[in-house]
Amino acid sequence: xxxxxxxxxxxxxxLVFETLLQNGCDQANARAVTDTxxxxxxxxxxxxxxxxxxxxxxxxxxxxxxxxxxxxISQTAPSVLRVDGDGGFAPLALAVGxxxxxxxARDQGIAALSLVDIYHFAALWVEVxxxxxxxxxxxxxxxxxxxxxxxxGVKPLFGTNPxxxxxxxxxxxxxxxxxxxxxxxxxxxxxxARNGTPLPEGVGVDPGGAPSNDPDxxxxxxxxxxGGYKGSAIAMMVELLAGALTGGGLSKEAGDRDINDGGxxxxxxxxxxxxPNKFGDPDGWRARGESLFAEMLKQEGVRLPGDGRLKNRLxxxxxxxxxxxxxxxxxxxxxEIAG
Amino acid sequence: xxxxxxxxxxxxxxLVFETLLQNGCDQANARAVTDTxxxxxxxxxxxxxxxxxxxxxxxxxxxxxxxxxxxxISQTAPSVLRVDGDGGFAPLALAVGxxxxxxxARDQGIAALSLVDIYHFAALWVEVxxxxxxxxxxxxxxxxxxxxxxxxGVKPLFGTNPxxxxxxxxxxxxxxxxxxxxxxxxxxxxxxARNGTPLPEGVGVDPGGAPSNDPDxxxxxxxxxxGGYKGSAIAMMVELLAGALTGGGLSKEAGDRDINDGGxxxxxxxxxxxxPNKFGDPDGWRARGESLFAEMLKQEGVRLPGDGRLKNRLxxxxxxxxxxxxxxxxxxxxxEIAG
Numbered sequence: 001x002x003x004x005x006x007x008x009x010x011x012x013x014x015l016v017f018e019t020l021l022q023n024g025c026d027q028a029n030a031r032a033v034t035d036t037x038x039x040x041x042x043x044x045x046x047x048x049x050x051x052x053x054x055x056x057x058x059x060x061x062x063x064x065x066x067x068x069x070x071x072x073i074s075q076t077a078p079s080v081l082r083v084d085g086d087g088g089f090a091p092l093a094l095a096v097g098x099x100x101x102x103x104x105a106r107d108q109g110i111a112a113l114s115l116v117d118i119y120h121f122a123a124l125w126v127e128v129x130x131x132x133x134x135x136x137x138x139x140x141x142x143x144x145x146x147x148x149x150x151x152x153g154v155k156p157l158f159g160t161n162p163x164x165x166x167x168x169x170x171x172x173x174x175x176x177x178x179x180x181x182x183x184x185x186x187x188x189x190x191x192x193a194r195n196g197t198p199l200p201e202g203v204g205v206d207p208g209g210a211p212s213n214d215p216d217x218x219x220x221x222x223x224x225x226x227g228g229y230k231g232s233a234i235a236m237m238v239e240l241l242a243g244a245l246t247g248g249g250l251s252k253e254a255g256d257r258d259i260n261d262g263g264x265x266x267x268x269x270x271x272x273x274x275x276p277n278k279f280g281d282p283d284g285w286r287a288r289g290e291s292l293f294a295e296m297l298k299q300e301g302v303r304l305p306g307d308g309r310l311k312n313r314l315x316x317x318x319x320x321x322x323x324x325x326x327x328x329x330x331x332x333x334x335x336e337i338a339g
Numbered sequence: 340x341x342x343x344x345x346x347x348x349x350x351x352x353x354l355v356f357e358t359l360l361q362n363g364c365d366q367a368n369a370r371a372v373t374d375t376x377x378x379x380x381x382x383x384x385x386x387x388x389x390x391x392x393x394x395x396x397x398x399x400x401x402x403x404x405x406x407x408x409x410x411x412i413s414q415t416a417p418s419v420l421r422v423d424g425d426g427g428f429a430p431l432a433l434a435v436g437x438x439x440x441x442x443x444a445r446d447q448g449i450a451a452l453s454l455v456d457i458y459h460f461a462a463l464w465v466e467v468x469x470x471x472x473x474x475x476x477x478x479x480x481x482x483x484x485x486x487x488x489x490x491x492g493v494k495p496l497f498g499t500n501p502x503x504x505x506x507x508x509x510x511x512x513x514x515x516x517x518x519x520x521x522x523x524x525x526x527x528x529x530x531x532a533r534n535g536t537p538l539p540e541g542v543g544v545d546p547g548g549a550p551s552n553d554p555d556x557x558x559x560x561x562x563x564x565x566g567g568y569k570g571s572a573i574a575m576m577v578e579l580l581a582g583a584l585t586g587g588g589l590s591k592e593a594g595d596r597d598i599n600d601g602g603x604x605x606x607x608x609x610x611x612x613x614x615p616n617k618f619g620d621p622d623g624w625r626a627r628g629e630s631l632f633a634e635m636l637k638q639e640g641v642r643l644p645g646d647g648r649l650k651n652r653l654x655x656x657x658x659x660x661x662x663x664x665x666x667x668x669x670x671x672x673x674x675e676i677a678g
Binding site: 107108137149154247250295299 | 504631
């Protein structure tokens with residue numbers, strides 16, 4: 001194991017927030033991005049936590065992403081909202097859209113939120129959980145830049161294209177899963193590359209199209225979808241929903257215009273929120289969900305999606321989080337250079 | 340290869356329709372079920388075509404499914420519709436819900452349709468294509484009876500729980516994929532069992548929980564989800580959407596109350612329809628979809644989901660379809676006994 005620095009969540013929050021402020025984020029954007037990064041660290045999702053901060057900073061410094069973006073919301077149909085992210089990071093755009101989406105879903109039964117002109121560099125479960133916590137079922141999909149080959153091919157076309165789904169629980173936080181349609185999340189491949197550990201089979205191909213266990217070769221070549229043609233169909237669906245439907249653009253377009261500064265590509269995101277009380281069985285839906293989860297847990301070896309995160313978040317407020325020393329030093333340098 | 344009988348689509352339609360009428364379906368239900376079966380045969384989806392007719396008939400004869408069901412539609416919220424299937428086969432309930440769903444989606448931008456107290460024994464692409472053909476993006480999910488183990492487990496809990504998604508094309512029929520969250524559709528395992536051919540790896544486990552290539556052992560044991568824990572999460576999501584949200588009931592409930600007459604279990608279905616013209620980029624969404632499909636097809640070895648079906652449907656109106664002799668004789672016997 002590499003050496004680590006232990007930080008309290010409060011110290012992590014201050015470190016991230018100050019680093020963003022010193023590198024061109026205004027207060028509102030820095031707060032929204034910080035909340036997203038610290039939520040990942042709190043749940044020990046290292047691949048979407050502080051590990052991403054150098055990328056956020058790179059895109060502020062390059063001028064690709066606006067640190068003072070002012071996302072604007074509009075309604076395009078009775079059940080459809082749209083946030084123009086004004087070229088900023090996704091978290092503030094999501095914060096602007098959240099309450100209106102919840103209100104529309106409660107009013108209409110189902111509602112959708114398009115987000116465009118955003119730069120998404122985080123996990124989707126953060127925004128899905130925030131909606132599902134209000135008693136709604138929720139979906140989110142986002143595209144990225146070309147990294148994943150369609151089933152049968154070997155050239156990157158799709159983003160890693162995660163989908164997330166949340167369902168309110170009777171007690172405690174909602175069940176939320178968040179999974180890349182790639183066989184492995186790119187953040188996890190990047191962690192393998194950083195740590196010098198080989199990839200499992202089936203994660204990707206090298207630039208020549210040959211299967212490879214080398215994380216650097218796969219990052220330069222193409223990732224593969226999970227589950228063969230079925231995962232590929234889901235990746236394609238995410239392109240259509242997050243890129244075409246919203247107008248936020250396909251992963252290929254984002255890749256073509258990206259300046260490869262190490263930060264996130266531009267793109268779109270689609271969320272759908274559903275009020276289960278408006279579907280004709282307001283007394284039954286919650287009990288059925290709980291019954292399903294209980295049946296799953298009766299089987300030895302079965303876990304509920306996201307339960308590792310929920311367990312971790314009970315521990316990190318007291319235990320703190322661990323950041324690799326090299327990453328910690330890198331972030332301190334970002335502050336010193338900026339300062 | 341086993342011997343087959345070649346039928347025109349018209350003769351197939353008449354054979355199915357008359358068989359249903361003679362076994363207790365009224366005209367409206369027989370027409371809706373026949374249209375669904377013949378659509379599958381037209382596209383050479385044997386596992387959901389005439390192969391299912393003995394099951395439909397079994398559930399009419401057992402009295403489990405009402406051949407004269409009168410599905411009723413209601414609106415539970417501005418963007419949510421609900422069809423009570425009155426204990427009949429799904430196709431007539433879907434036909435009752437289709438136009439109202441399309442109208443709601445066009446009006447609201449997004450709309451949902453719950454279907455409950457239905458018996459679904461067909462492929463989902465049929466209903467998704469019917470909505471997508473009208474220029475809407477569409478989803479469908481349905482649960483079934485316990486057949487698939489959650490990732491990590493070996494006991495059936497989830498249905499094969501297909502999901503289908505459709506996207507309108509610039510020219511010609513929409514792109515529609517329809518995939519079980521099981522590694523293999525149960526209908527295809529049944530075809531393997533009928534033909535005595537072994538299953539590929541990873542499809543299921545025997546009743547003792549050991550991996551097996553024997554289709555009969557897997558049908559008695561448990562199927563496995565596609566793509567490991569990610570496919571399992573999707574299967575779980577389908578239970579929540581089609582079973583809990585709608586009130587149609589989980590696969591486990593359907594299994595517990597089923598009389599195992601060889602026909603479909605009772606259950607629920609959820610559809611969502613989206614009008615892409617209401618999402619803020621009415622001029623761009625279609626071109627972006629076409630651009631994505633074109634990029635996919637540039638890669639050797641890549642096909643669009645559903646393109647096999649679209650190719651087949653150009654051939655079967657002239658070439659006819661092939662039904663195994665044993666199945667054809669079985670259906671003739673159903674008519675003679677009933678008559």
